[in-house]
Amino acid sequence: MTKKETPKPPPPSRTRDSDATRQAILQAAQQVFMAKGFDAAGVREIATQAGANVALINRYFGSKEQLFFAAISDQDHLAPLLAEGKDGFGLRLASYMANKHLSDGDLDPTQVFVRSIGSVTVGPALSEATQTQHIASLADWLGGENAEERAAMIMAELLGFDMLRRIAGIDAFNRPDNQALITYFARAVQSHVDG
Amino acid sequence: MTKKETPKPPPPSRTRDSDATRQAILQAAQQVFMAKGFDAAGVREIATQAGANVALINRYFGSKEQLFFAAISDQDHLAPLLAEGKDGFGLRLASYMANKHLSDGDLDPTQVFVRSIGSVTVGPALSEATQTQHIASLADWLGGENAEERAAMIMAELLGFDMLRRIAGIDAFNRPDNQALITYFARAVQSHVDG
DNA sequence: GTCTATATAATGATAGAC
DNA sequence: GTCTATCATTATATAGAC
Numbered sequence: 001m002t003k004k005e006t007p008k009p010p011p012p013s014r015t016r017d018s019d020a021t022r023q024a025i026l027q028a029a030q031q032v033f034m035a036k037g038f039d040a041a042g043v044r045e046i047a048t049q050a051g052a053n054v055a056l057i058n059r060y061f062g063s064k065e066q067l068f069f070a071a072i073s074d075q076d077h078l079a080p081l082l083a084e085g086k087d088g089f090g091l092r093l094a095s096y097m098a099n100k101h102l103s104d105g106d107l108d109p110t111q112v113f114v115r116s117i118g119s120v121t122v123g124p125a126l127s128e129a130t131q132t133q134h135i136a137s138l139a140d141w142l143g144g145e146n147a148e149e150r151a152a153m154i155m156a157e158l159l160g161f162d163m164l165r166r167i168a169g170i171d172a173f174n175r176p177d178n179q180a181l182i183t184y185f186a187r188a189v190q191s192h193v194d195g
Numbered sequence: 196m197t198k199k200e201t202p203k204p205p206p207p208s209r210t211r212d213s214d215a216t217r218q219a220i221l222q223a224a225q226q227v228f229m230a231k232g233f234d235a236a237g238v239r240e241i242a243t244q245a246g247a248n249v250a251l252i253n254r255y256f257g258s259k260e261q262l263f264f265a266a267i268s269d270q271d272h273l274a275p276l277l278a279e280g281k282d283g284f285g286l287r288l289a290s291y292m293a294n295k296h297l298s299d300g301d302l303d304p305t306q307v308f309v310r311s312i313g314s315v316t317v318g319p320a321l322s323e324a325t326q327t328q329h330i331a332s333l334a335d336w337l338g339g340e341n342a343e344e345r346a347a348m349i350m351a352e353l354l355g356f357d358m359l360r361r362i363a364g365i366d367a368f369n370r371p372d373n374q375a376l377i378t379y380f381a382r383a384v385q386s387h388v389d390g
Numbered sequence: 391g392t393c394t395a396t397a398t399a400a401t402g403a404t405a406g407a408c
Numbered sequence: 409g410t411c412t413a414t415c416a417t418t419a420t421a422t423a424g425a426c
Contacts, residue, residue, distance in 0.1 A: 018391065037313045039234055043420065053393055058421060117362055118232045118310040127363035135365060146375040152359060152367035153379045160355025164347060167312055168322035170330065172347035180341040184348050188383045213409065238402065248411055253403060 022060050024050040029071040030107040037115035038068055038122045068122055075109040078134070082141050090190025093154075094182045097161055098173070110162040130155070142193065150192040157188055217255050219245040224266040225302040232310035233263055233317045263317055270304040273329070277336050285385025288349075289377045292356055293368070305357040325350070337388060345387040352383055 028050035032041045043064050047054040061067040081092050100108070113130065117123050139151035165173035172181065223245035227236045238259050242249040256262040276287050295303070308325065312318050334346035360368035367376065 021391085036315065040313070040315060042418090044418095053391095054420090055393070055422075056391085059391085064420065114358075115313045117358065118235070118313065120231065120235060123362070127365070130359075130363055131365055135367065146379075148367045149373065149376045149379060152365055153356075153376070153383065155365075156355035156359050156368075157352055157383070158355070159358060160351035160353070161348075163309075163312065163354060163358070164325075164351050167318070168325055170322070170326055170347055170350075172330065172343045173351075178344065181344045181348070184341075184344060184387060187386060188348065188352070191382060191386070192379060216409080237400085239400090248409095249402090250404075250412090251410070254409085259402065 018060070021050070021052050021056055025052055025057055025060065025067070026071055027105075028052075029067050031105070033068055033071055034108060034111045034115065038064075038119045039116075043067075065121060068116075069125065072107070072109065072112050075107055075112075076134075077109060078138070082138075086142075086193050088190075089193050090186040090188070091182070093158070093189050094185035097158060098165075098178065098182050098185065100166075110159060111166060114159060114163045114167055144195055150195070153192050154189055157185070157192075161185060213255070216245075216247050216251055220247050220252055220255060220262070221266055222300075223247075224262050226300070228263055228266055229303060229306045229310065233259075233314045234311075238262075260316060263311075264320070267302070267304065267307050270302055270307075271329075272304060273333070277333075281337075281388050283385075284388050285381040285383070286377070288353070288384050289380035292353060292360075293373065293377050293380065295361075305354060306361060309354060309358045309362055339390055345390070348387050349384055352380070356380060 025046065028046045029041075032046045032049060035041075041064075043057050044054055046067075047057055057064070057067060061070055077096075078093075081089065081096060084092060097110075113126055117126050135148065135151045135155055138154060139147040142150055144150075161173065164170040172178075175181070220241065223241045224236075227241045227244060230236075236259075238252050239249050241262075242252055252259070252262060256265055272291075273288075276284065276291060279287060308321055312321050330343065330346045330350055333349060334342040337345055339345075356368065359365040367373075370376070
């Protein structure tokens with residue numbers, strides 16, 4: 001009794017709020033999985049960053065693997081770019097990929113893919129999702145001859161670009177205002193869009 | 196080229212032959228590191244596949260990390276393709292990448308890179324090598340304006356292609372005799388070669 | 391609902407027998 | 409030169425106290 005109406009202010013850290021804890025774990029998982037990949041990420045690190053206890057991860061999500069898929073579900077950053085049509089799509093995509101900020105808190109699907117595709121645990125599921133979701137829908141959007149091959153080529157360019165830029169930190173990809181680079185990237189993508 | 200002659204028949208498994216053991220470990224390490232990446236590969240698995248004892252890995256190479264760099268050193272599959280000149284380089288590279296067999300015993304630098312670039316232990320060294328060796332030499336070979344940007348774009352296309360084809364196993368990259376795919380890949384690469 | 395403490399398994403590395 | 413046995417560490421996952 002008298003549990004809910006206590007006159008004292010709430011404790012410094014969140015207590016008795018499963019929804020907020022769940023959300024905090026999910027957000028921390030996104031960041032850590034994106035930064036280190038599935039295998040290298042630890043549940044202790046995720047729990048610490050979420051300000052939650054380690055045991056709650058398994059309580060709410062069952063396992064590290066289930067947490068991973070909960071954290072990366074329904075992410076699609078390409079949709080807004082596709083919506084603007086095929087004219088100039090290459091340039092829009094290239095500008096987007098070249099100007100993405102490295103330290104914003106958002107989850108970046110490209111980064112997650114590149115960092116975890118090698119994992120024997122979650123790699124196959126990531127591959128499956130790439131095939132059935134991203135490449136298939138991109139191929140639909142492209143239309144025309146060899147749509148799936150052209151979609152796969154665009155995806156390869158996009159992922160290779162991000163891998164070298166944000167994970168390997170290759171110089172040529174990280175110079176500020178590198179208009180020449182964007183032009184090259186845009187040209188390659190657009191050529192696959194046009195056929 | 197056989198082992199030195201011994202008066203008695205050799206034991207069932209290699210004994211008293213440090214050179215052969217060292218070589219067997221090195222070869223097994225190449226295969227396992229290529230298949231699973233640095234973090235996921237285990238020294239026990241490497242030793243077993245080499246038919247050697249686990250303790251010999253550290254005896255001969257010092258550590259798992261030193262074994263990794265010993266296993267991947269001086270590998271460059273691009274040199275023969277570059278030697279034939281810029282005319283038709285895109286098509287030669289595309290054919291080579293699309294037709295590489297997945298199960299031959301050779302070490303594939305592309306595969307190693309993609310599978311281990313995310314590792315916090317060896318990732319930075321892989322990035323450094325990619326920058327200072329492969330991209331730099333490719334840029335030299337290309338010449339002309341923005342050579343480093345064009346070289347980096349070719350490397351991104353090459354790595355993205357292999358990542359989706361051999362690690363993710365994307366359908367569009369693994370159809371036999373997919374001439375259309377090779378044409379698209381070749382066109383993109385050649386455009387960066389020509390400027 | 392949250393926590394401490396622990397079970398269980400696997401890792402890289404090493405000491406010392408043969 | 410090769411092996412067995414074991415170290416110390418770390419990982420995910422869970423049981424049970426509060």
